[in-house]
Amino acid sequence: GIQVEQSPPDLILQEGANSTLRCNFSDSVNNLQWFHQNPWGQLINLFYIPSGTKQNGRLSATTVATERYSLLYISSSQTTDSGVYFCAARSGYSTLTFGKGTMLLVSP
Amino acid sequence: DTEVTQTPKHLVMGMTNKKSLKCEQHMGHRAMYWYKQKAKKPPELMFVYSYEKLSINESVPSRFSPECPNSSLLNLHLHALQPEDSALYLCASSPGVGYNSPLHFGNGTRLTVT
Secondary structure (H helix, E strand, O other): OOOEEEOOOEEEEEEEEEEEEEEOOOOOOEEEEEEEOOOOEEEEEEOOOOOOOEEEEEEEEEHHHHHHEEEEEOOOHHHHHEEEEEEEEOOOOOOOEOOOEEEEEEEO | OOOOEEEEEEEOOOOOOEEEEOOOOOOOOEEEEEEEEEOOOOOOOEEEEEEEEEEEEEOOOOOOOEEEOOOOEHHHHHHEOOOOOEEEEEEEEEOOOOOOHHHHHOOOEEEOOO
């Protein structure tokens, strides 16, 4: 099945800083999603982005399907951005495969 | 993303108990999923229902029994669980099981087996 690798595994930021999270995948994808899991366990759908670029407030994402990677940008980070960010991808008729996540801590 | 509702939020049960987790969505989605998530790990797929029929069972032990009474409801019946089954159980739904169907997750049930 498809392999999904995320980097970095951990990230610590000062409030107000910008960051880029990366997701590499091993096969062509027909579904790619970014999720944020907050400290209470809620898994929130950030972007559905198998290709192209999308923006939602301070967050944006770009997937370059031909080069098999996706990036999640967080600008002007806030403490509420803390948590784990998961990338999940699907290839062909397989089920969605999750990466191991990037744990982000934003300190005041 | 709170359009998928899970109850209860927390559950503590003994190894001889029988309990059920419930999940409900009113987005008209036709696919529903159960995931299990251990601490510091990504979610792991357990079951997929498509149009109220079980389409995927990821070799889950029989002490976990899913049920889909209708297209809006998904249950997970628990019996004779082990302490290692303690985890966050997440329900999700999607418009279909096709490739262009993004998943939407509920807030989860945190299960502790004593």
